[in-house]
Amino acid sequence: MAKILTSSDCSLCVEFGNAISEEINKQVRSFTVAAEAAGIEGVTELVPTYRSVTVHYRPEVIGYARLYEKLSRIVNGLQEAEIPPAGEIRVPVLYGGSHGPDLENVAKLHDMTPEEVIRLHTAPVYLNYMLGFLPGFCYLGGLDPRIHTPRLTTPRVSIPAGSVGIAGSQTGIYPLTSPGGWQLIGQTPLRLYDPKREKAILVDAGMNMIFYPIDEAEYERIRRENYPEEYAEGGDRT
Template identity: 55%
Template structure:
């Protein structure tokens, strides 16, 4: 059962739908269902939608669509949720080289949790991660499902620059920096893939609602894939799976 949706104002041109107060696959599934359903309805006046872990921001044109009219439309629409079919989620495999100059903090993660570096890598690569949402920087994936045994606090002093492709851990989350940016996550590895490329037909590689899987590679494989990505001839490995929350 879903919690009762809250309809909140967000300025004079936006409506925020809150579907719950916790991070869960079920609530995130509802966020996606509502967004996809609205997209299919092609409601005149809706300008843009931004999904999060547990909410959906809807920006609209008040000259074309009234606030109360929009709420009434969405309340009726929610009754149809069970009949909405959303695309089968995909898994994108993320080749990642761990440790060394690519993951300078992996020993911190191992030491903090009383594990070997090899065990940290095995635990990090041993599962699929749901992409709950994208944000912070273009294409940055907020992932769920990391093994609690490698939970590690952020760095006390953030780095002023982290290279795009760096894979890190912060608390009970793991993620990938799409572009060079500051950050305080514990860096454990790096992928040669470009999660964000403004020159690509589809600039952002990942999509909320899909999954990723980290695949361990060595430095030679990293450099080979990096060259293929630069030459725009790398074939991203993806496959479809049944959603684990259903």
């Protein structure tokens, strides 16, 4: 059963468990969808994570006791609530070469070919448990244990946005250029995060993600099309 905890004088934390599991995360998503639909006045923001939802609110609009009661009611009604299925996003990836400088290394480490790594990486449907760390950064679950790979011993100073990497049992995409120690196996031309776009971040918590391989020409084509006219003001950004 969910616990409703105080996380500050302006937020409550609805906690569904204490593990990384698809079952718990499903409840997190259901609650988020239901709480959003309830449109409680004074609630400003819902932040779903692996196993909990932080509910931010304005105490001058709704007090602790009344919000607690409303949230309990939503939790108790989750069994019967109709929650639409989570969406899915397909992410094109150009594997290897300068876009995935560690692919060869990762393959060698696991005693397989780069093609085998790509096959194993594109096979699963990953669950995006949550976003955090950086805007648009997805915590994906479902990486094949055969390609779990330790981080680089010396992190890179700058990893280009869109880089797809592996760190331990995790795989993910760098939404913006930043330092990091993930083993980079490819790069996506999709911009998961673009603060100037109307939908700044493409992926929601609870969504499924699938990677598929593309070639250089397709990479360039998608990259170009990622800059529709309204964003291309001020010159050609490709």
